[in-house]
Amino acid sequence: MGADIIFLIAILVISVVIHEVSHGFAANWLGDPTAKLQGRLTLNPISHIDPMGSVILPTILVLSGSPFLFGWAKPVPYNPYNLRRGGRWAEAIVAAAGPAANLVIALVFGLLIRFSILPADITNLAVSIVFLNILLAVFNLIPIPPLDGSKVFAQLLPRSLAFKYDQLRGVLERNMFIGFGAIIVFILIFGSIFANIVSSITRLIIGA
Numbered sequence: 001m002g003a004d005i006i007f008l009i010a011i012l013v014i015s016v017v018i019h020e021v022s023h024g025f026a027a028n029w030l031g032d033p034t035a036k037l038q039g040r041l042t043l044n045p046i047s048h049i050d051p052m053g054s055v056i057l058p059t060i061l062v063l064s065g066s067p068f069l070f071g072w073a074k075p076v077p078y079n080p081y082n083l084r085r086g087g088r089w090a091e092a093i094v095a096a097a098g099p100a101a102n103l104v105i106a107l108v109f110g111l112l113i114r115f116s117i118l119p120a121d122i123t124n125l126a127v128s129i130v131f132l133n134i135l136l137a138v139f140n141l142i143p144i145p146p147l148d149g150s151k152v153f154a155q156l157l158p159r160s161l162a163f164k165y166d167q168l169r170g171v172l173e174r175n176m177f178i179g180f181g182a183i184i185v186f187i188l189i190f191g192s193i194f195a196n197i198v199s200s201i202t203r204l205i206i207g208a
Contacts, residue, residue: 005062007125008069008132012058015105015133016073017048019098019140024076026097031084035076048073069132070139070187075146088155095151102137106130110205131202138198144186145172145179 021043024035035041040048049055053072061069083090109126112118118126143153150169154162172179187194202208 005059008062008128009055009058011125011129011132012069012071013045013049013054013073015102015129015136016054016071017043017045018101018105019136020048020073020076022097022101023078023094026094027076027078027083030086030090030093032078032080032082034079034082038077040076045073048076050074069135092152092155095148096141098148099137099140102133102140106133106137106202106205109133110202110207113206127202127206130205131198134201134205135195135198138201139194142186144182145169146176147183 021041024041027034028036028041045054050073058069058071078094080091080094083094086093106129109129113123113126113130140147141149141152143149145168150165150172154165154169157165172182
């Protein structure tokens with residue numbers, strides 16, 4: 001396995017770990033200590049790595065030359081009934097915290113690239129960091145359960161529609177094969193288009 005592939009997978013793993021930990025910190029701030037009590041508020045990858053989502057799938061995607069690199073860590077647990085702050089937006093805030101963290105990472109490294117603060121020999125690595133974190137942020141906001149966007153989208157709907165959507169979300173989250181099947185279909189149909197959109201956003205951020 002080449003050094004570039006190892007770097008890409010390492011960047012992805014670190015990014016998804018930060019994504020998941022951000023969910024836990026948001027839930028803890030809103031009153032639910034579940035992630036904290038289970039030792040998941042740590043950046044130690046060992047506590048978060050999912051063999052399939054963090055290693056096997058990203059490796060297959062990279063080796064196959066896929067334009068779409070994606071992965072996940074073990075979801076950080078939280079109990080929505082413990083969320084004492086945030087009102088009806090509490091669960092959406094927890095869900096949005098992960099993509100928000102990836103967006104912050106992308107913006108920080110994008111600014112470092114824009115103002116030529118980084119050494120030239122690691123600029124390409126920084127571009128990969130921006131690209132992967134924009135991809136994680138935008139993709140996770142797609143309203144397909146169990147992606148984070150499904151929890152945010154539910155709060156944007158009128159209550160009558162939100163109730164029906166929550167029922168659908170519950171079915172898909174209880175039947176993970178259906179939910180992930182929908183995600184895979186999305187990748188197969190829109191993967192290249194989505195990668196181009198993420199590339200455009202990346203170029204906008206880094207000023208290319």
